[in-house]
Amino acid sequence: MNLDHKLEQDRVDMVVKQINTRIDALSQQTAETRDEMVDIRKNFWDEVTVNFEDSVEMAETYASLKQQAEILSERERTHLQAARQLKTLKKLKSSPYFGRIDFQEEGAPVDRVYLGIASLRDSSDERYLIYDWRAPIASLYYDYPPGPAKVQTPMGTISGELKLKRQFVIRDGHIRSLFDTGVTIGDELLQEVLGRQSDAAMKSIVGTIQREQNRIIRDERSRLLLVQGAAGSGKTSAALQRVAYLLYRFRGILSADQIVLFSPNPMFNSYVSTVLPELGEENMQQTTFQEYLAIRLGKSFKLENPYVQLEYALTAENEPGYEARMAGIRYKATTDFVTLIDRHLSVLGKEGMKFRDIAYRDDVFVSAAQIQAFFYALDGSISVPNRLRLTAEWLLSLLKERQKSALGEAWVDEAVELLDKETYLKAYQSIRRQNRKSREDFFDDFDRERELLGQYVVQEQFKPIRARVRKLAFVDLRAAYMKLFRDPSVAAGLAASIGKPLPVEWEDICKQTSERLGNRLMAYEDATPFLYLIERIRGFQTNTSVRHVLIDEAQDYTAFQFAYLKRLFPFSRVTALGDLNQSINAHTAADESTGFTALAALYPPEETETVVLKQSYRSTRPIVEFTSRLIPGGKDIQPFNRDGSRPSLTAAADEAALNVSIRDRLKLLQAKGNRTIAVICNTAAQSAAAHEALRGDLKLRLIEKETASFEPGIVVIPSYLAKGVEFDAVLVYDASAGSSGYGKESERRLFYTVCTRAMHELHLFAAGEKLSPFLIGEAEAFYDVQGTQYNAPPARTL
Incomplete structure (x- = not known):
């Protein structure tokens, strides 16, 4: 052990000792407060008599009860605060801090700062032993290499020199590794964190925040913060740590219930639910856009799920009316349809509104x-x-x-x-x-x-x-919306008046929409436009209490949904995170304006900040080198230098042989200690069939759109439900060009999204006559073809 290591370990020992002392004191305090609360509750009504005929006695009784209630409330607040402090101290005890910076302000002595998940003062309360990672001084650690540096504080900008930037990996009070680093967080620490097997939840790795991520976390100026990031670039992690920073920065002004996260599905909520509690904060409100729609419309209509819509787009190509439905999905996603409905509403203000007896x-x-x-x-x-x-x-x-x-x-x-x-x-x-x-x-x-x-x-x-x-139920709101579709000429006239053409399939779109709404079936593409129309008629129920809105997987939202959310949260700051290369919903196929461009158009440029994250940290270098070849512009994605095995392709003669190969691989991956393994299928129907074929003596969990929790083990999951989540190992169930694989150009992004879920190992399987076209060409040089007992042909054909 060198001298630096010994001195730092001595300091860790000293800090842990103070933490233990504080834990003992707080444990005793919480126990005493809890006992006192129990006594107050038990004796609350003792010796209380009420004489309703004597107003003076009644007033005295009321005052006595009020005083006891206030004492109880104060004790409860004290107990809650102490319990939170105790929880934080127990976390600090194992790993007190992760970083150290030595900063010398101009004309002042060197200030040594240690950074952890929470602040801690010494026993005399005179100096900080640990600074919270969200404190202004901590930005030096994330943003600067040793050398000239400056930091923004409430008192202004402080300039000086960063003399030292040191990182620690501390577990159970012992320094496992210690190293000095430069401009970015050191590879050693990232290797330590990213090399671990994943558990069932996202972790708050505040010690690994990069400079661009820190820019996202600490942004206080922007009304709209757009984060466009490659798969595995840490978008979601930065967003959640942004919430923790805002709650710290505006303590007493901003509370967790004034922040809402729109996530892609209920399982994702489970996946990210531990991040804020790990940082000592309460969880914000978490929902999905579908859950919001269901609350507003679910009692009046049978509401289609977005994943049912996507299943239709992926599997119903040969069904009658498919082209018209897809054209309707795309058109109803656009700002042109917003404009059409606005024009329709202006006409209804003059004539044509339907009412009920x-x-x-x-x-x-x-x-x-x-x-x-x-x-x-x-x-x-x-x-x-x-x-x-x-x-x-x-x-x-x-x-x-x-x-x-x-x-x-x-x-x-x-x-x-x-x-x-x-x-x-x-x-x-x-x-x-x-x-x-x-x-x-x-x-x-x-x-x-x-x-x-x-x-x-x-x-x-x-x-x-x-x-x-x-409730204004005398207005026939369904008729107001259906008026656009019962007679195709109505919308045609409106479109002509605003100079916005309708799809050529408009008559068929009208027929399909009228039939569904007549049977009280609400297609997903109609849900937001319908809700927008009825809110404009009745008066928008705006939410003025929510101060910050976070939208994850924002590339899957329509321009219409963004316009609706802007009206719903008119005074909120918005953080939108996404990756256009992972746009998989039906409406994104033809019109990129349904993505970030449409959202940015809703806010003034001077109030908008865009951050682009190109470095990918989730996957090993071989996996990123492979996946970056699957999409246009993928070469701009920068892999983190973490080694691992190359992706593999296993060809099988038929589906039965494919299932045998996948079962063998699953057993091998489990034996290697992988905790989270996903067999990712194209659709829900394929997932159900694969789950039935594979389970045998393996413990498999089938993930469906209603699944609300993310747990370790082997899961079989449809492609679109795996978005935003990562696994130690991913097995792509069918990488052929067949109907159950990825053969169409429109499925390129879906295939890319599936492959980028893998952290350590990626294995592709295929059965049939042809391989997915995405695996042919430049990508061929970045995966290995596994020999099988079925004598698989070369990679280009199966």
């Missing part, structure tokens, strides 16, 4: 024609949502008058007579609550009882009608 006891009380006449008689300069509110107020006033006149109708007495015991008691309690200031017992008088019960019955009869009116 207001019925009372199966009789029409106010007809749709009467509502339409009232609505269009209002001043046209008033917005549609405000005119609808005025219409609702008019309807409520009519209902109020009708409710009064209903009291004398014969059915009311009959309904009172037929009240069951439960409903009678409910009515009694309701009437008592409404008349709680009176000491009179109305139920002592028969006639008065009948009168009040009659009022209750009528009120209950009208309650759901009033509720529907307040």
Whole structure:
């Protein structure tokens, strides 16, 4: 052990000792506070008497209860804060810090700074033993090599010289490795982190943050931050650490529930759920765009899942109506369709809005024609949502008058007579609550009882009608959207007026859309446009409490969805992460404007920042060298210098032989200690069949679109559900050019996405007559063909 190593280990020992002392004190404090909380709860109502006749005594009792509640609340806050500190200290005990910088400000002595996942002061509370990685001083570690450097602080820019930049790998309080480094985080540390077998969750490796990632994490200026990054470049990790930084930077101003992450699927939420807790922060809100749509539309329609739509795009090429459906998917994703709907809405403001009758006891009380006449008689300069509110107020006033006149109708007495015991008691309690200031017992008088019960019955009869009116249910929103499709000439006229052509398949698109909506089936491509239209009619339910929105796999969002999200979160800052080379959804095939370009167009250029990440860290160099040859421009991707075995291709004579080869490989990979292994299939149907064929004595888990957790082991998973997730080893189930493989140019990005999920090993399998065209040509030099018992032909053909 050299002198530097010994001195650093001595310091680690000293810090761990102080941490242990702090842990002991906090453990005792939390135990005492917990006991005190239990006592307060147990004795909360002891010795409390309430005399409702004595107002002074009642006031004293209230004050006593309020005081006890405040004491309990204070103890709970203290206990929670101490418990969090205890949790952080236990993490620090194993690995107190990962980096050290020696910085000398101009005209000042050298300041030695150690960086970890949380700050820690010494026992005298006079100096920092560890600085939080999110503190301003830490940017020196991520952004500069030894030499001239400057750091932004709340007090301004400080210039000086970075004398030393040192990295540590500390486990269980012992320094495993120590090295000094330059401009980027040292290869030694990355090798240590990236060389490990993956577990069931993404890790918060704050010690490996690179300069460009640090730029993403610490951006405070941009209203829109666009992160375009190659597969495995650390986009998601940087975004989650950005959340941790923002919560630290704006402590007391920003809370976790004011940040929302839109992730690609529920399983991905499970995969990233541990990152923020590891950094000592609460998890933000996590959802998927599909979950949001389901909440808003799922009660009224059978809503199509985006993965069902993608399955259709991948497998239904020979079905009738396929071209029209695909054309509709692409068109409804565009800003042209946003403009068309906006124009349609302006026309509906003048004429053509459909309304529903207001019925009372199966009789029409106010007809749709009467509502339409009232609505269009209002001043046209008033917005549609405000005119609808005025219409609702008019309807409520009519209902109020009708409710009064209903009291004398014969059915009311009959309904009172037929009240069951439960409903009678409910009515009694309701009437008592409404008349709680009176000491009179109305139920002592028969006639008065009948009168009040009659009022209750009528009120209950009208309650759901009033509720529907307040929700503007008298507007036929489905008809407002379907008006665009029932007569193809309607949209054609609108399109001509704005100079935006419709797809040539428009008539067929109209027929398909009308048929689906008529059966209350909501295709995924219609869900956002429909929701946009009804929100514009009723008034957008904007969310003003969310301050930051993160969109992962943003390349799969449509221009229409971005426009909708902009209206939904009008005051939020947006961080969008994606890779155009991994665009796999149906709408992205023809129009790249549905990607980042459309999102950027929604924000001023001066409020937008774009960061491009070209270095790939997930996969070994041989895997990145292979996958970069699968896509145009892939040579710009820079592999991290981590060695490993070359990807392999195993050819099989038929599907049965293919399954035998895959089973053999799975057993070999398990024996080598790989913890996460994925057999990635093209579609859900192929995944289900492969799972059935492969399982035997292997423990396999089939991943479906509803799967909500990510766990170690062997999984069989459709290509599109593997997005954003990484595995120790990936087996591509069918790399042929057949219908179940990857033969069409439109599947190039999908194939690339599948192959880039592998961290350490990538194995491709194929059965059939032809190999995927993506494996022919330049890519051939970057994988090995495995010999099999089926005497596989050379790589170009099977």
